[in-house]
Amino acid sequence: MTEINAKQAFYAGLDENLASLRQQGLYKSERVIASRQGPEVVCDDGRTLINMCANNYLGLSGDEATVQAAIAATEKYGYGLSSVRFICGTQTVHKQLEQALSIFLGMEDTILYAAAFDANGGLFEPLFDEHDAIISDALNHASIIDGVRLCKAARYRYQHNDMADLEVQLQAAAGKRHKVIATDGAFSMDGTIAQLDKICDLADRYGALVMIDECHASGFMGATGRGTHEHHGVMGRVDMITGTLGKALGGAMGGFTAARREVVQTLRQKSRPYLFSNTLAPSIAGASLAVLERLSSSTDLRDRLHANTAYFRRAIFQLGFTIKAGTHPVVPVMLFDAPVAQQFAQRLYELGVLVSGFFYPVVPMGQARVRVQLSAAHTTEQLDRVLDAFAQAGRELGLVKV
Numbered sequence: 001m002t003e004i005n006a007k008q009a010f011y012a013g014l015d016e017n018l019a020s021l022r023q024q025g026l027y028k029s030e031r032v033i034a035s036r037q038g039p040e041v042v043c044d045d046g047r048t049l050i051n052m053c054a055n056n057y058l059g060l061s062g063d064e065a066t067v068q069a070a071i072a073a074t075e076k077y078g079y080g081l082s083s084v085r086f087i088c089g090t091q092t093v094h095k096q097l098e099q100a101l102s103i104f105l106g107m108e109d110t111i112l113y114a115a116a117f118d119a120n121g122g123l124f125e126p127l128f129d130e131h132d133a134i135i136s137d138a139l140n141h142a143s144i145i146d147g148v149r150l151c152k153a154a155r156y157r158y159q160h161n162d163m164a165d166l167e168v169q170l171q172a173a174a175g176k177r178h179k180v181i182a183t184d185g186a187f188s189m190d191g192t193i194a195q196l197d198k199i200c201d202l203a204d205r206y207g208a209l210v211m212i213d214e215c216h217a218s219g220f221m222g223a224t225g226r227g228t229h230e231h232h233g234v235m236g237r238v239d240m241i242t243g244t245l246g247k248a249l250g251g252a253m254g255g256f257t258a259a260r261r262e263v264v265q266t267l268r269q270k271s272r273p274y275l276f277s278n279t280l281a282p283s284i285a286g287a288s289l290a291v292l293e294r295l296s297s298s299t300d301l302r303d304r305l306h307a308n309t310a311y312f313r314r315a316i317f318q319l320g321f322t323i324k325a326g327t328h329p330v331v332p333v334m335l336f337d338a339p340v341a342q343q344f345a346q347r348l349y350e351l352g353v354l355v356s357g358f359f360y361p362v363v364p365m366g367q368a369r370v371r372v373q374l375s376a377a378h379t380t381e382q383l384d385r386v387l388d389a390f391a392q393a394g395r396e397l398g399l400v401k402v
């Protein structure tokens, strides 16, 4: 093959793969939104849709107070730092946010990252090596999986949310120096909440550490929104918490790891996404700080989110749809068949409701669904319109009788 032909083959190969994705209906295209994020969004075709697929659990992403806090932080601290944290990229606002997160989460110390993906990617490698064992839930987020891959520790996997299998894996890892159980606190596809009380009991029995990823929990799970550790009454028993500022806590971007002081200090010295990537923009740090102050002074947003979730879960079930039982604001409406899920999501779009359809390989074969995500910002009137649209699309596709 000549050099020219080798290059052509590379691009032709990509084209072929892309065509095959399109043919299988697996090609992901992006809907363009022309407004702020919110319970309703305006798309670039001019249509207004009720948004049921954002991780905007507390409605803070497009919220005016959040926007103003970001502007105020930009005015005071500037647009950016052009530096990593340890050279000249740490401002008062970054230290304040780390402290506020530690207090909010009930942990000793916190380190910020550009994303939760980086927090997970940079967590394991500095702390564990080939003498150690990481025991992961089989459905953990891609960023945990990648973080574990970057670490030399032995890997064990337990079946999703299966405590008997977790115990089997802890026994299998018996000879290892340090053991750490790693799990999403709440799983975004099913709305499953990890059984942290049982996980912490098992961890105590086998001398293991516990790490949870709270991206779909921080800000709203538990009585005061601290997360799944509060929800399950195990605050103080979890060793490491990773999370995002890009979902409930304002929705811009940014991540963190909260843990004991010696863990956070080690990460500041050794965690590669922290050492070799730019500091979090001051606007995000300032707005996140304002969000935490708001959530610490009142549970009204968290309470409204859970009221909306209970209202929607009850009503969608009464319409005759099959949902995954639970209490999380992720509500999977099960349609099982991939083409049906696609048609259903498309019909809902025509009826003014934005939801995302999921099918294999994102979820197991035969488990296609549309995933609804509630927000504190949804009004009852909006939820009623969504329920009407579900009923109409469901009738048209012969899914429900009502």
Ligand SMILES: *Cc1c(COP(=O)(O)O)cnc(C)c1O
Binding pocket: 114, 115, 116, 117, 118, 120, 141, 143, 184, 188, 213, 215, 216, 243, 244, 245, 246, 253, 254, 255
């Ligand atoms: C969204 C998500 C992440 C990534 O968060 P970013 O801050 O967007 O990088 C990591 N883990 C879980 C469980 C998530 O849902």
